[in-house]
Amino acid sequence: MLDEILLVRNLYVSYHGNEAVKNISFSTKAGQIVGIIGPNGAGKSTLLKSLLNLIPLDKGEIKIAGRPIQEMRKKIAYVPQRSNIDWDFPITVIDTVVIGTYPKLGLFNRPKKREREWAYECLRKVGMEEFSQRQIGELSGGQQQRVFVARALAQKPELFFLDEPFVGIDVSSEETIINILREQRNQGKTVLVVHHDLSKAGAYFDELLLLNKELVKYGSVAEVCRPEVITKAYQGQLSFLEEMGMTVS
Ligand code: ADP
Numbered sequence: 001m002l003d004e005i006l007l008v009r010n011l012y013v014s015y016h017g018n019e020a021v022k023n024i025s026f027s028t029k030a031g032q033i034v035g036i037i038g039p040n041g042a043g044k045s046t047l048l049k050s051l052l053n054l055i056p057l058d059k060g061e062i063k064i065a066g067r068p069i070q071e072m073r074k075k076i077a078y079v080p081q082r083s084n085i086d087w088d089f090p091i092t093v094i095d096t097v098v099i100g101t102y103p104k105l106g107l108f109n110r111p112k113k114r115e116r117e118w119a120y121e122c123l124r125k126v127g128m129e130e131f132s133q134r135q136i137g138e139l140s141g142g143q144q145q146r147v148f149v150a151r152a153l154a155q156k157p158e159l160f161f162l163d164e165p166f167v168g169i170d171v172s173s174e175e176t177i178i179n180i181l182r183e184q185r186n187q188g189k190t191v192l193v194v195h196h197d198l199s200k201a202g203a204y205f206d207e208l209l210l211l212n213k214e215l216v217k218y219g220s221v222a223e224v225c226r227p228e229v230i231t232k233a234y235q236g237q238l239s240f241l242e243e244m245g246m247t248v249s
Helices: 044-051 069-075 093-099 113-125 141-154 171-186 198-204 227-234 239-243
Strands: 004-015 018-029 033-037 059-064 076-079 159-163 190-194 207-212 214-220
Touching: 004 044, 004 190, 018 044, 018 207, 033 044, 033 171, 033 198, 044 159, 044 190, 059 069, 069 076, 076 141, 093 113, 093 141, 113 141, 141 159, 141 171, 159 171, 171 190, 207 227, 214 227
Parallel strands: 018 214, 033 190, 033 207, 076 159, 159 190
Antiparallel strands: 004 018, 004 059, 207 214
């Protein structure tokens, strides 16, 4: 596999003529957890969705392991924002995870015993096996998120994209999820996480992509978490700097 798992060049995306992200270029080496950070409305979710080929680009190029995104979509597992999921949908926990095995299954094949066993194993990894027959809507926020992480694992992807995975979940689920992401990273997988809370950035991420419609900075946590860089993106929202224990002179 290429060292460079993700390459983005001159990416522009707009909604009804309004630019949401513009002129984004970066590349990511495999085996990293990358945090996508930036203020509300900075285009973080838009960037993630464009990398998943879920929304059309105005311009730009996206390559996954040197191949066009359309060919590589199945190699990416996506955990959407919890608020965008219909939790009333009548489906059990185990069936939610089995769906993760579909990209590997071929068009007319139904999941068989092997896929269900793998789905149970993924549920075990997130500590949710005893909830396998529950309806997804009956779970707490943290439990639901763990099930979606299990579904992502079931896909056996090369890349994991998660949109605000820690919002509205308990501390122990957050710990379980970050540990699983670290384990995947250690196995050479690449993880992109949209995240709004800067205070955990140093603990959770290897690299940060700081966005405010344009790319403000992409680099190591030490390179990005500097007052002059953060201020540029947050433009006067100084409470963020205080949250990180930073002061600007
Ligand atoms: P973030 O994830 O950083 O909060 P988003 O990517 O959700 O930012 O949004 C970036 C910009 O695009 C915002 O101005 C937002 O209002 C706009 N936007 C996002 N989704 C849509 C949509 N489906 N239709 C129209 N505008 C949108």
